[in-house]
Amino acid sequence: MYARTLIECAFVGGISIASRKEVAELAGVSEATVSRVLNNVGPLKEETKERVLAAALKLGYTPSSLAQSFARRRSGNLGVVMPYLPKARLFSTYYFSEILSGIGSKAREEGYDLLMLFRNAEEPMDYSTLFKMRKIDACIVLGAKEEPGELASLRRLKVEGHPFCLINQHFEGEAFHEVDADHVEGSRKAVKHFLDQGLTRIAFLNGPVSFSNSRDRLTGYSRALEESNLPLDDSLLFEGNFSRKSGVMAAKEMLPLLNEIDAIVAANDRMAIGLQQGLQELGIPKDRIPAMVGYDDSDAAELTTPALSSVHVPFYELGEIAVTKVLELLGCSLSETAASSQIIQIKLPTELVIRASSIIMNPKEE
Numbered sequence: 001m002y003a004r005t006l007i008e009c010a011f012v013g014g015i016s017i018a019s020r021k022e023v024a025e026l027a028g029v030s031e032a033t034v035s036r037v038l039n040n041v042g043p044l045k046e047e048t049k050e051r052v053l054a055a056a057l058k059l060g061y062t063p064s065s066l067a068q069s070f071a072r073r074r075s076g077n078l079g080v081v082m083p084y085l086p087k088a089r090l091f092s093t094y095y096f097s098e099i100l101s102g103i104g105s106k107a108r109e110e111g112y113d114l115l116m117l118f119r120n121a122e123e124p125m126d127y128s129t130l131f132k133m134r135k136i137d138a139c140i141v142l143g144a145k146e147e148p149g150e151l152a153s154l155r156r157l158k159v160e161g162h163p164f165c166l167i168n169q170h171f172e173g174e175a176f177h178e179v180d181a182d183h184v185e186g187s188r189k190a191v192k193h194f195l196d197q198g199l200t201r202i203a204f205l206n207g208p209v210s211f212s213n214s215r216d217r218l219t220g221y222s223r224a225l226e227e228s229n230l231p232l233d234d235s236l237l238f239e240g241n242f243s244r245k246s247g248v249m250a251a252k253e254m255l256p257l258l259n260e261i262d263a264i265v266a267a268n269d270r271m272a273i274g275l276q277q278g279l280q281e282l283g284i285p286k287d288r289i290p291a292m293v294g295y296d297d298s299d300a301a302e303l304t305t306p307a308l309s310s311v312h313v314p315f316y317e318l319g320e321i322a323v324t325k326v327l328e329l330l331g332c333s334l335s336e337t338a339a340s341s342q343i344i345q346i347k348l349p350t351e352l353v354i355r356a357s358s359i360i361m362n363p364k365e366e
Contacts, residue, residue: 028051075115080103081144082117094270094315103322117130124150127164139164165177179322179325180346183220186220186350194263200262202236205264207240214267221265244273244277247278269298271294272292276304293310307355309352314348
């Protein structure tokens with residue numbers, strides 16, 4: 001009775017005049033615990049509930065309307081699915097660190113904890129079971145590949161009505177909730193930057209085509225050539241796996257053609273940096289390395305010599321938006337009406353950041 005009275009008193013007026021952090025400090029608990037108490041999520045000691053509710057009443061704290069809309073008896077966890085790559089330091093890569101920072105910031109703001117889930121490389125992940133066991137309330141998927149098992153698992157999630165969202169991946173002919181960046185235009189701009197300087201023999205170091213963003217970048221590369229009435233030359237197409245090491249290995253493939261290459265576009269900065277390093281290790285002086293543009297606009301791009309031009313991708317914002325949208329889906333699926341059938345498909349713009357690595361001092365005449 002005491003707890004119910006405190007809840008009713010603390011929520012009068014609908015105006016927050018204190019922060020969740022202040023309630024947590026006064027009650028001597030974590031902010032996540034405050035969120036769980038106020039949303040009645042998960043098993044909690046009565047003593048803990050009493051302290052949190054008393055602190056909320058004293059401070060006049062009211063949670064956000066979105067937080068109040070969450071259903072009771074939920075885990076309080078937002079699942080984030082990551083690819084499992086042995087010996088790869090995923091969290092040190094700019095791509096994953098930026099997206100996870102955006103996800104973590106927005107999830108914390110909404111009172112949710114993150115549950116990191118690593119996909120087994122040998123078999124598809126059973127996302128549906130995670131929901132059925134109430135380990136997670138909603139799910140964000142990173143690094144999804146266009147493979148039969150993965151596609152079947154995602155289709156099952158959709159049929160069962162679980163809230164989930166893909167980041168930086170889309171499947172042809174499928175309508176999944178997704179938050180992505182415009183990689184077609186990003187790649188097109190990078191190639192056009194060289195074409196505008198009179199360079200026509202432009203090599204392309206792409207990532208695996210099992211990722212939609214690799215296919216999108218190839219589309220942008222091809223489109224830029226087509227707009228300039230230039231043919232696509234397969235001998236100028238190379239593939240890595242987004243790692244620096246694959247860029248080093250690509251240098252050996254490019255070496256025999258280096259005199260025929262005017263410029264290079266790489267599908268991420270790690271491969272571009274590895275390519276620069278690999279060419280130097282093969283005895284190519286810096287001033288003979290072709291002009292180059294990377295992709296992602298990572299912190300490392302500004303540390304290379306010369307500084308690496310790169311296509312900026314708003315990874316942090318992708319993470320924030322994915323959390324916002326997936327929690328909106330969660331609120332929708334818990335309402336008295338049926339979940340909305342409208343598919344969320346958001347595409348953020350990319351932008352070319354020009355630095356010294358792609359500037360030709362004496363551009364070729366057309």
